Amino acid sequence: MKQLTNLIAFIMLALILPGCGSGKNGDSVNSDPYMWLEEVLDEKALDWARAQNKLSDEALTTLPVYTELRDRFNEVLNDRERMIYPGITGDYSYNLWQDEKNERGLWRRMPKKDYLAGKETWETVLDLDILSAEEGRKWVYGGAVWLGPENRFCLLRLSDGGKDEVVIREFDAVEKKFVERGFSIPESKGSVTWIDRDQILVATNYGPETMTSSGYPAVAKLWKRGKDPASAVTVHQTDTANMGIFVSGGEYNGKQYVFLSENVGFYESTIYFLTPDGLKQLDIPKDAETSGMFREQMFLYLQSDWTLSGSTFKKGTLVSYDLPAFLTGTPEVRTLYEPGERESFAGVMTTRDFIVIATMENVQGRLRIMRPSGEGWITEAVPVPEFGTVGLAGADDRSNEYFFTFSNPVTPTTLYYGDGKEIRAIRKQKDYYDASGIKVVQNEAVSKDGTKIPYFIVHPADMALDGSNPTLVYGYGGFNSPTRPGYSSLTGIGWIEKGGIYVIANIRGGGEFGPEWHHSALREKRQNAYDDLFAVAEDLIRLKITTPERMGFYGWSNGGLLAGVAMTQRPDLWNAVVIGAPLLDMKRYNKLLAGASWMDEYGNPDVPEDWSFISKYSPYQNVKKDVKYPTPLFITSTRDDRVHPGHARKMAAKMIDMGHPLFYHETIEGGHGASSTNAQEAEMRALMYTYLKLMLMD
Template sequence: MNRFSSSRVLCASVAALALSVAPARAATVTSPPYLDEITGARALDFVKARDAHTLDVLTHDPRYAGFYKDALTIAQSHDRIAAPEQLNGQIYNFWQDADHVRGIWRRTGVASYRTGKPDWTTVLDLDALSASEHANWVWKGADCLEPDETRCLISLSDGGEDAVTVREFDLATNAFVPGGFALPGAKQSADWLDRDTLLVSRPWRPGDLTDSSYPYIVRLWHRGTPLNVATEVARGTKQDMEASGESFTDGQGHHVALIQTAHTIFSSSYALLENGHTTPLDLPRKSDIQGLLDGQLVVRLNEPWTANGQTFPTGALVAVDPTQPAPKPELIAAAGPRQMIEGAAVTKGHVLVALYDNVRGTVVSYARGSDGWRGRRLALPGDVSVSITSSTIRDDDAFIGVSGFLTPPELWQANARTGGLNRLVAMPPQFDAAGLTVDQYEAASTDGTKIPYFLVHRRDMAENGTNPVQLYAYGGFQISMTPRYSGTLGKLWLDRGGVYALANIRGGGEFGPAWHEAGLNVHRQRVFDDFAAVARDMIARHVTSPAHLAIRGGSNGGLLMGVEFTQHPELWKAVVIEVPLLDMVNFETMSAGSSWTGEYGSVRDAAQRAFLEQISPLQNLKSGVRYPVPFIMTSTKDDRVGPVHARRFAARMDALHLPYFYDEQVEGGHAAGANLREAAQEAALEYTYMWRTLDGAP
């Protein structure tokens, strides 16, 4: 991506479930070394055998065919809102459907888009490009040179990896530029300095990557010169996470180029790049830049900052002139104790802020006046999630996305200057929400902290402990889980009488940076306790019981699922573990794992290693324990977390003679699904697994 009300008292039977024994020191686990060879023959044989078992069982379940059909119909529906991207005075959109499996990049005029039935022109066809180049290109976005926005850098991935190729594209001719900028595939970044110069960060020679597997050397590459003679302008270290260049342009014609050196995933230093030379900027390390307006950087603070005799709170949004030797920041907006600034976008003369109050979203437009910054709240629907879908420095028009659990996505056009709003289009319902309602509750965690969660259910839901519940959470990296519409969830779960719960556990950003920091590294047990507390609260309310409870999470949420699987096997019947981290004793040496030590800690620190050993799912699988039968899902092409975590966990389950389902898709990267068909198949498999497991199928 939500939640609230309160109940602290557990009945005796639920209180018994709350008792847990602190795990002993983790066992040493040795996995078959061939599993580490991502595309090795023996590793792929291991994968194919387990995939075959999963597909044989789940695709022959009578529910699967209908689930797949419904999920694919929803994914490929032409009633989906075509998300706008404002470029060069027109509207662009990337689109996938049954006829465009890999997708097309297309455009239309603003007036045509406003009709709700745009007349689209195809700009780039990835299916045709893939066929002509014998590749499987996955769209990774376009970066177009401001303010003209006629030349773009298009990033394409082979099968969904984070590694990309970058090519220059001309919007005037709808074609790649002959002899234009082209970067071969790698983990890299590129941004425009001007029409004939790029800021490029990539592995210039073998080994030019950080321990986190990202580039750290930034060079200027001039048009018409060989890539290998690009001029170095900045260099981080192998111990940093990454170094990259980025440029900003505003509606008043100011241009700022910056070098960002990410020391960890949460801390960075910035330098101003002028005439090939860098000057450090005095910004807090825990901050991120949202844009440029009237020559001032718009900066979100993730820690308190004292500058020019004034202290700005954590979570605030400030404006800073990067050319001043000593910063004199101005406060744009500050978040209250139960609020969170999710992000900001810049128009020609305003800053649009997505603000959440108790996990319910709204948008505020801020303008700078003679007496400081003043905000105007836009009159959008309440009790929803909001997203600033698109903005432009050409004018003050922007597009706002609105969505809720039972509110199909809507697209609003907003004017940041006047506050005017116009609802352009609303997606038709993809499931029957009549009779459904949303409640918000609180659960008391182990340390007494109130953890909010949402419950989506039928109004006439019986409080008898037998309702099938799917509980979802993420709990990391300051990422917020907010109410959003999902046709697949509605059709495959809610329509069949299922209850959906979304937990706002610590580690996320729902209440700002402090909510996130409460669950960092050795404090992460709070995150796991929060999740279990929500489950117990639902059990105490007689919404469900362990025999009827499924849990699901991916990536960092996959780690959460692995920990809950090993720490509280008695609390759940079905556990879906998607693209997970599961070997926390060795995660730093796997794929991009070293980049996450700021979140999880490091085994190089004795106290942090002891904690990681204590919670690592792989090392805490034990014989003689009655575990649920999980569904483990990953992707061979995932070069971020990587499939090795899931493979090692499966191998350990084998060694302990424990049953499980396993699905490793070849393509799709960390998103696990390179196209809509693969995504629909994965959804059908997971929902089939959850329903058959809660129904008591073997």
């Protein structure tokens, strides 16, 4: 460990920068001397970030393993034979292709029949590198909203540098160019959908008092072709204290359906259906999640029990909601899928004659087809491989063709094709790392309150149970989002292939077992998620798989908060912590960018009762000078307009002034993912795995 000791000493000397604790924001700075680092593009703050980058880069990127990993990652990310997913729109398969020559990417397509035949005859629709050069921007493709059934025109979303804010422009996919004097929406967070060829519904920034405290639109207006958007009619408006307004829609069987969601918070919304007579409020639970449509049936994933006309539909259930019946005043709701114990709904897609539902059983993927029959549904199981993740990869509403994927940490992704009659594998990802002799097993740890927490271990078959194994634990545990065991070529190359043990922790707060698993770590119950992680780590030590000196944790976004808590609450468990795109200052998170929208998840720190439980885990407020912490790696992005880079900046600056060694890396572009090109992704991941190898293996 001599190399590590020398590096830490170097960083400790170099990171003590003059003026780190000085500020300029008056009285507010007296309570937080690092608040000046929240000024994202302020030159002083940027100079601080550049200085930290320089120091960490000098310490990590000069190591031979960094260059080795960066080059291998680039080979994988730029591989011309890598998996290409179907991206079905009408009769075409669309794809964004990025490589070393096309950093921003080629938006391209080929006929769906050619894709199914395994051809590689791609036709470029838009070259984002040429567009970026012409306009002096760093455009990142953000998706397209198509006008069906022709699917010639779309509203193209473009982000400068990978931000959540986008510009939206009307694009002609036949002429392969932006429509002259077509619809054009300036840069903003927001959403848009077609009403017809000459009308769109737009939720965007309309000026003062039209954006919420969460940074999302509070107003939706009806735009007409050829008319000044300033004269657009307001369709709906919400209070700026709410989360925001979001619009969506799509074409089904030649008819355009348009919906508007007024979100009070992250998990509470009122859904409206646009009719010729205006908006009609749907009489559905405010916490239900919408999951698509089939033959005028809207799908709802219930987050709480719903009693309607004497019948109770249980939380965690997927139900259909008949829109024509709603319009006549006689709502009809039917159960499509009700989970059993340790089961949950994972997703749904629709074809012409049936729907395809993905579920999880003890965090392992399952698939089924459901066909309408009279007033009910006929269900048939779709055979899928055991012990892994099933992903929905696309379907065609005009035929019965659909696609799904399967993978696990040692099995590269296989893409399957189905049509209701047959299933066949049509593409398979390369084996990008040597997984020979590697096993995947599922264990359970017991959390502080007795709850059983499943976790997956990826390890060599001949793993020694002597505590000597370098082990990396990954977790998320939030926002009803499940963490599933899938194939990652970069994790395989950067960690598993080098002898590391990889662990996926299915802690509470996620969606692995439906709404209750999520609800059990909300707000005042947040500590449950952290206790679950600690239970997994302690179980790994108990089983003599590893020791704290050989164990690290990695988390991103909400998982970055999890990483910060792991470091501050249980520094004795880890020797490395990667804190990616994190929330850390939970006293001010609701005042930074989209933070106010997450108060349903964490609570409101401005309410004393809420701060009483938030304050117990908020990393920024709980880091101490006299505690020995593992040396962390902070990763953030200047362009992250979702989770403010000030969280990572302030935490790092505070720890430096306390005398704690650390590594810090802030990308200038890349948004919430901290990268927008393959080269940036390769560099960032190489830095992360170089750090982990240094801390846990060398």
